[in-house]
Amino acid sequence: MVSLGSDNKSGMRLSESLEDYIEAIHKLIQEKKVARVKDIARLKGVRMASVSDAMRKLGERGLVKYEAREYIELTPEGTELARKVRVRHELLHWFFKDLLRVSAVNSEKDACTVEHALSDEGVDKLVKLYEYFHLHPERQKKLLEFLDAGSSSSNGPYVLPTVCTDKARLSDLKPGQSAKVLQIRSKGAVRQRLIDMGMLPDTQIFLERKAPTGDPIWIRMKGFQLSLRLAEADDVQVCLIDAFKDSPSESEA
Amino acid sequence: MVSLGSDNKSGMRLSESLEDYIEAIHKLIQEKKVARVKDIARLKGVRMASVSDAMRKLGERGLVKYEAREYIELTPEGTELARKVRVRHELLHWFFKDLLRVSAVNSEKDACTVEHALSDEGVDKLVKLYEYFHLHPERQKKLLEFLDAGSSSSNGPYVLPTVCTDKARLSDLKPGQSAKVLQIRSKGAVRQRLIDMGMLPDTQIFLERKAPTGDPIWIRMKGFQLSLRLAEADDVQVCLIDAFKDSPSESEA
DNA sequence: TACGTAAGGTAGCCACGCCTAACAGGAGGT
DNA sequence: ACCTCCTGTTAGGCGTGGCTACCTTACGTA
Numbered sequence: 001m002v003s004l005g006s007d008n009k010s011g012m013r014l015s016e017s018l019e020d021y022i023e024a025i026h027k028l029i030q031e032k033k034v035a036r037v038k039d040i041a042r043l044k045g046v047r048m049a050s051v052s053d054a055m056r057k058l059g060e061r062g063l064v065k066y067e068a069r070e071y072i073e074l075t076p077e078g079t080e081l082a083r084k085v086r087v088r089h090e091l092l093h094w095f096f097k098d099l100l101r102v103s104a105v106n107s108e109k110d111a112c113t114v115e116h117a118l119s120d121e122g123v124d125k126l127v128k129l130y131e132y133f134h135l136h137p138e139r140q141k142k143l144l145e146f147l148d149a150g151s152s153s154s155n156g157p158y159v160l161p162t163v164c165t166d167k168a169r170l171s172d173l174k175p176g177q178s179a180k181v182l183q184i185r186s187k188g189a190v191r192q193r194l195i196d197m198g199m200l201p202d203t204q205i206f207l208e209r210k211a212p213t214g215d216p217i218w219i220r221m222k223g224f225q226l227s228l229r230l231a232e233a234d235d236v237q238v239c240l241i242d243a244f245k246d247s248p249s250e251s252e253a
Numbered sequence: 254m255v256s257l258g259s260d261n262k263s264g265m266r267l268s269e270s271l272e273d274y275i276e277a278i279h280k281l282i283q284e285k286k287v288a289r290v291k292d293i294a295r296l297k298g299v300r301m302a303s304v305s306d307a308m309r310k311l312g313e314r315g316l317v318k319y320e321a322r323e324y325i326e327l328t329p330e331g332t333e334l335a336r337k338v339r340v341r342h343e344l345l346h347w348f349f350k351d352l353l354r355v356s357a358v359n360s361e362k363d364a365c366t367v368e369h370a371l372s373d374e375g376v377d378k379l380v381k382l383y384e385y386f387h388l389h390p391e392r393q394k395k396l397l398e399f400l401d402a403g404s405s406s407s408n409g410p411y412v413l414p415t416v417c418t419d420k421a422r423l424s425d426l427k428p429g430q431s432a433k434v435l436q437i438r439s440k441g442a443v444r445q446r447l448i449d450m451g452m453l454p455d456t457q458i459f460l461e462r463k464a465p466t467g468d469p470i471w472i473r474m475k476g477f478q479l480s481l482r483l484a485e486a487d488d489v490q491v492c493l494i495d496a497f498k499d500s501p502s503e504s505e506a
Numbered sequence: 507t508a509c510g511t512a513a514g515g516t517a518g519c520c521a522c523g524c525c526t527a528a529c530a531g532g533a534g535g536t
Numbered sequence: 537a538c539c540t541c542c543t544g545t546t547a548g549g550c551g552t553g554g555c556t557a558c559c560t561t562a563c564g565t566a
Contacts, residue, residue, distance in 0.1 A: 017523060030476060037544055050524055052545055069531075069544060084449045091453060100378035110375045117366030120445060125353035125400065127448055131436045132399045134454035139392065146385045147378065183384045192373060195380055196337045200344060201387035223283065270553065290514055303554055305515055310552095322514060322561070508566090515560070522552090530545075536538085 012061065016116040019085055020044060021054045022063060025074055026082035035072040088115040091126050099133065099140070101147050166240035171217070171233040173207040179238035180204055186235040194236070198222045205238065265314065269369040272338055273297060274307045275316060278327055279335035288325040341368040344379050352386065352393070354400050423481070423489035424470070426460040432491035433457055439488040447489070451475045458491065 014022070024043045028035040037055070041048045059066035063078035074082060092114050096107035118126075133140035173179055181203045184194055198221060199205075206220040215230045267275070277296045281288040290308070294301045312319035316331035327335055345367050349360035371379075386393035426432055434456045437447055451474060452458075459473040468483045 106372040106374045113370030119359040121359045
């Protein structure tokens with residue numbers, strides 16, 4: 001899928017791994033003035049032998065100046081690429097850590113893996129998103145308040161804004177009714193499970209039936225069936241869909 | 254880096270490629286009722302032989318029901334994984350295409366490559382972002398207006414909001430002054446170049462010197478020097494940093 | 507019945523990126 | 537001088553995931 005040719009010129013796309021090496025070298029040169037095989041190996045979590053291989057390849061592609069047993073330097077082309085990669089990294093790190101409030105460990109990991117797989121246009125637009133929230137700190141504050149609400153402590157301080165007139169909890173639905181997902185206010189494993197099942201905002205849900213006792217309910221969503229405990233359905237905010245509201249005043253909402 | 258063991262149970266993390274196969278099978282079953290080797294190969298852009306190999310591996314891991322020369326089915330575990338993967342795909346596609354307004358081709362491509370490289374927490378937070386903008390359509394509208402402004406047609410309909418009292422254009426800086434980047438309003442290749450150089454919002458810039466004629470200017474940013482044409486610097490909105498403002502009233506801004 | 511064709515499987519090859527093991531050179535201690 | 541430690545290189549091996557080339561199976565039809 002990555003398909004590297006033997007062409008050494010800069011037109012050839014680099015594999016993720018080699019891009020990582022470039023990034024590591026750049027970082028080391030900035031921090032410690034020189035980049036040595038040992039340090040690159042430690043930074044990247046590989047053996048020195050692997051670094052030697054990689055340096056030879058990067059040397060052939062004209063991205064690093066590599067003479068055996070000497071300090072490793074980046075060529076101008078390599079430096080250019082390194083900056084590009086590091087910008088992506090920074091940008092994604094900002095996005096995950098500072099905007100989405102992903103934990104430090106995961107935001108670093110996600111930034112690392114995603115940075116190789118993003119088009120120039122994607123980077124460009126992400127920068128715009130950055131600019132947007134940088135220019136409108138009050139809007140970023142609102143978003144962060146929303147993200148923080150319910151993510152850690154409190155269960156109900158965040159009040160659902162009035163955006164949908166027919167809003168209800170999924171547990172309020174009657175068999176035969178349809179609704180669209182507004183917000184999944186569940187936490188932890190339950191939330192993860194619902195998301196994994198395909199429950200995203202705007203997903204259409206059809207309540208097929210309820211158990212006689214009313215507790216497990218069966219819903220249809222994106223073509224497959226799913227049973228839910230009432231307690232789980234309680235935390236899912238939905239918006240009733242008129243076309244399917246057969247009984248106008250039955251929903252207690 | 255991916256390191257698959259021979260363990261067939263579901264605890265083992267799948268490689269990107271195998272995850273793609275699962276996704277493709279799921280898609281084909283939904284669309285055409287059955288998944289055949291030939292169709293999977295076409296969808297994934299590989300030869301049938303490669304699909305055969307992959308099916309054997311997935312069969313060993315208990316994710317697909319694979320009997321030679323018969324239709325390929327997903328086991329319950331496989332279906333679960335498939336849904337998870339497709340949710341990621343959908344989510345990222347929404348993010349790139351509908352929120353960031355990345356072009357159709359690139360948003361699909363980015364979603365495809367990024368979907369394998371995102372932690373559960375990253376997915377979770379991305380869903381929250383989705384919920385946020387879904388619940389606050391007026392805020393999403395503002396963001397989209399910002400993203401669209403200058404991205405395609407107009408050069409100056411978007412007015413920089415008053416968020417920084419000392420705002421100026423980068424071209425207004427005097428040698429010796431420092432500033433922080435607010436927004437890069439350049440377009441196309443120039444914007445790309447500045448971003449690649451590491452110019453993100455909040456980046457600190459120091460104007461080292463100007464050419465006698467004033468046109469090329471040299472700035473220092475993140476430890477390296479960079480020369481800019483005045484026309485390029487004109488489109489970069491910055492915020493002066495007080496500590497470095499030696500001459501209080503010189504900046505015309 | 508025999509045969510052609512298309513779908514699919516098997517074997518063997520290669521690139522990549524990692525590994526371990528063994529070897530090479532230089533700096534300092536004795 | 538010699539030994540030792542540390543750094544780095546080379547050689548060879550392995551798993552993954554592609555590929556080509558060839559074989560098998562099923563099926564339709566002359």
